[in-house]
Amino acid sequence: MDVFTALLTRRSVTRLLDPAPGDEEFRYLLQSAATAPDHGVLRPWRWILVRDDGLDIVVDSLAEERPDLSRAQLAAKVVRAPLKAMLVFRPRVGHRVPEWEQLAAASAMTHALLLLLHARGYGAIWRTGLLCTSRTLPTRLGLGAEERLLGALDIGSPDPSAPPQRRRPPVDVRDHVATLV
Template sequence: MLRRRSHSSVGDKAPGDKELRKLLEAAGTVADHAALHPWRVIAIRGEARERVGRAIAEATGQDASSGIAKKPLRAPLLLAVVVSPRPSMKVPDWEQEATASGVAHALSLLLDEAGWGVMWRTGLYTRSGAVHRAHELAPHEHLLGWLYVGSKPEKKSGRRKPITAKKHLSSL
């Protein structure tokens, strides 16, 4: 974890479906109260990235003449992380969303460990109607964001400074 870096720019190669399934199987072992698996991941490649770009453009009010937000074209693979809450009397929706977030974070770490460049992107538009429709989400589902995945750039990222744990840890 101390070596992981976000890569805002990645190369043109991306993991194939077989490798992605293997990594997702590992990521799916995160803590999950009642084993509800309240999440799913959508792999977005090729022209499907343009569909996401058009939805983001619509959601952010970009000029209709441009028609497409360019960010989704920055990586050959976008992994849309979706919260798909399950009915439960003992596991509230916020906890199910935390599980989906855990899967996204674990998957980003696993992708990085496997040698891929990864950046988790979000934004207010992730919960917009246009983006919701573009991902064909069910009415009860919510998009957390996307993992942008591609080959790691040649240029190494700087070292990440560890946090001061004393500022974030307390006792009762």
């Protein structure tokens, strides 16, 4: 799939089934995604791949701080794909490259990864919400003091029985570009 097709056809996919990429395939795709712009080549991110029993650990952690939701409700929010790739942002505090630029590098890499997953036939969606606001999950995942979750990519194969995704209308960018003369 060429880059234009990938950019124009990638959509967030909510109904995901097996198979998902294995650890080695994920690393292979990440190696390419890591070429995204990264001032200082800091790689201010890391991934934690969660599947199978690991998903139960995430659900249990969230259940501790959300007694208003049943475990089944939390599981329905968390276990939506065979692979949950947790994106950990680990900025280099005090570095000459400011934190906002490091965050931009992590986001650019993640977008590149989403495009690569799509080009390989996988579906994915970037999830935030409870994962990013949890007080207990970072400890359970072994995050350092300076690290924080930016969310997770739910990754798998698109469900062929899901309704087709709506086509996006062309983006009108005329009001988003100015020329300084």
